[in-house]
Amino acid sequence: PCFNCSGSDTSCTSCIDGFTKEGNECKPSCNSGETMTSDGCKPCESPCAECSSTTQTCISCVNDKFLSGTNCVDESECPKGTVGVDGVCKECLSNCNRCDANDLSKCTSCKDGSFYLDSQCRPECPKGFTNIGNVCEKCNDECSECSKSSSSCTSCANSYFLDGDK
Secondary structure (H helix, E strand, O other): OOOEEEEEEEEEEEEEOOOEEEEEEEEEEOOOOEEEEOOOOEEEOOEEEEEOOOOEEEEEEEEEEEEEOOOOEEEHHOOOEEEOOOEEEEEOOOOOEEEEEOOEEEEEEEEEEEEEEEOOEEEOOOOOOEEEEEEEEOOOEEEEEEOOOOOOEEEEOOOOOOOOOO
């Protein structure tokens, strides 16, 4: 199956049509959606659109699935810190649990231990905000600081006085 050889007829530099060069050898080529096995070319198993080495080792997925490692998954099954984009579970760029598929640096939820505010994940909520379920919520206008809820003041804004937690 060598087209051109170097030194011997088994040391290929190029291959005839239908064969692919691997090292110095020419191996039969498989069609798209197939992979070479010990039994010859075999079709990839769904949901793999393309596969390598085995019929279940995916390198691309059918339309509604996303590649995660060598597996095809639903978008909701992309691992934490990734989002489904163009058929692949892509890594978010910041400390996101999930991010916007159109902007990988724009978080939609945060990993444990960080807090969501303005599409970002922060190590803590800034002054004037409180953490409610890993989301920074703005304190009510009369509070300069609050805790546990946006209306539970721990200190007051100008011209307001603390009465209990109000």
